[in-house]
Amino acid sequence: MNQEVLTAESKNPGAPIRWRIFLIGVAVLAVGYLSVSVVPALLGRDETAGETPPPPLVEVVRAEAEDRTFTVTEEGFLQPAMEVDLVAEVSGKIVYVSEKLAVGGRFAEGEVLLRIQDEIYAAEVERAEANLASARANAAQATAELTRQKELSSIGASAQAQLEQVRASALSAEAAVSQARAGLRVARENLADTELRAPFDAVVSREQVSIGQYVSPQTVLAQLISSGEAEILVGISPDDAAAVARAYTHSGGRLEARVQPAQGSALQDRLTGRVLEVGTSIDPQTRTVDVVVMVPDAFSAARQGQVFARDFVAVALPARSPDPLYSAPSAALRRQSYIWRINDDQRLHRVAVRPVSIAADRVIFASDENLGGVPVLTTALTEEAEGMEVRIKNEAPQGGDPTAWLNQRPTGEAYRVAEIVPSERGVRMGPGEAVRP
Numbered sequence: 001m002n003q004e005v006l007t008a009e010s011k012n013p014g015a016p017i018r019w020r021i022f023l024i025g026v027a028v029l030a031v032g033y034l035s036v037s038v039v040p041a042l043l044g045r046d047e048t049a050g051e052t053p054p055p056p057l058v059e060v061v062r063a064e065a066e067d068r069t070f071t072v073t074e075e076g077f078l079q080p081a082m083e084v085d086l087v088a089e090v091s092g093k094i095v096y097v098s099e100k101l102a103v104g105g106r107f108a109e110g111e112v113l114l115r116i117q118d119e120i121y122a123a124e125v126e127r128a129e130a131n132l133a134s135a136r137a138n139a140a141q142a143t144a145e146l147t148r149q150k151e152l153s154s155i156g157a158s159a160q161a162q163l164e165q166v167r168a169s170a171l172s173a174e175a176a177v178s179q180a181r182a183g184l185r186v187a188r189e190n191l192a193d194t195e196l197r198a199p200f201d202a203v204v205s206r207e208q209v210s211i212g213q214y215v216s217p218q219t220v221l222a223q224l225i226s227s228g229e230a231e232i233l234v235g236i237s238p239d240d241a242a243a244v245a246r247a248y249t250h251s252g253g254r255l256e257a258r259v260q261p262a263q264g265s266a267l268q269d270r271l272t273g274r275v276l277e278v279g280t281s282i283d284p285q286t287r288t289v290d291v292v293v294m295v296p297d298a299f300s301a302a303r304q305g306q307v308f309a310r311d312f313v314a315v316a317l318p319a320r321s322p323d324p325l326y327s328a329p330s331a332a333l334r335r336q337s338y339i340w341r342i343n344d345d346q347r348l349h350r351v352a353v354r355p356v357s358i359a360a361d362r363v364i365f366a367s368d369e370n371l372g373g374v375p376v377l378t379t380a381l382t383e384e385a386e387g388m389e390v391r392i393k394n395e396a397p398q399g400g401d402p403t404a405w406l407n408q409r410p411t412g413e414a415y416r417v418a419e420i421v422p423s424e425r426g427v428r429m430g431p432g433e434a435v436r437p
Helices: 002-011 015-050 119-154 160-193 238-250 404-408
Strands: 060-062 064-066 069-080 083-087 092-097 112-116 195-197 202-207 220-226 230-236 256-261 271-278 289-295 311-320 325-329 338-342 348-352 354-358 362-366 375-377 420-422 427-429
Touching: 069 238, 069 289, 069 354, 083 202, 119 160, 160 195, 230 238, 230 311, 238 271, 238 289, 238 311, 256 289, 289 311
Parallel strands: none
Antiparallel strands: 060 375, 064 325, 069 230, 069 311, 083 220, 092 112, 112 195, 202 220, 230 289, 256 271, 256 311, 271 289, 325 362, 338 348, 338 375, 354 362, 420 427
């Protein structure tokens, strides 16, 4: 048997060598794979786990000190100061209508708008005047008789009963005079009511009248609004009402308000009004306080076609804060209650604020801290916490003032920073995230 094996090996002497070479190649490939994939991954994970991410880059601005006055804007209806329905007080046929009695027509106070046929009412006045004259004559006669009976009674020439009867007749005559006088007054008023006059300087807002039309009492013939001042009633929050009241007092009772178009308004002009009254009670349903604004000459002839009664308008009311005010971009405000200021060590410090005016790009707020010129955070970070360290673009060298760079640009200017920051092990994509290249 040994002779057979030796014979096989002697027949193929290179087979063992090739087998060893194959095994050595497999081992080399395995080691290479481990060194290329597994070991670097382990080393990378360990190194990344031990690496501290740099603080996030942020955008900051300086808060600006503001005057204590600010603006409260609310919407309301532009109402005429006076408005009345033109109503017939007597019955009759209309015999005269002013050519200006049409929508948009203007009348001065006391000017005649229309007349109702007055012949019957003029005759009633004459009859009432005659009745009064007759009653006065009867009263004079009764008074003379009473005087005579008193004289006779004083000498015993007339009975007491006779005197009392004459006295009653005299009183009745006086009452008849009063009644006749009242009848004459009514007759004259009816006659005057046949002529309808403008009760104030007015503009016709609606009319339905024509000559020959028969009208009866309480028939509405037209609607008039005052051609001068207008009033706007707006409801604001109690805090805003208190601020407007402070501004009203500070102005000595002459607080101006600006009236401008609201969304969907037909107003084509900007008006200036004056605050007449700041309410002292809260509406139980809306929880607001009423403020009345008067706008002079709102419906004057010069503004016809530009200003309209009952239009929906916006009113800007001056208000005054009892505390110092500051402003910053709206992006600095967090939950409408606080901001983040950047301390000298470039760490966040939370400051409570009380917003008084919030616009799309700017917020005005009060604070118990002095924030004038203080850098505040406007970048929205995924995580924000008290004492959190941040990095500011163009920060000062180590040992210098970390906020000195802010003085290089105008106050209030914002600084945009790069969101992608290279690092040794990857690329930082904003705060708190890292991916490998």
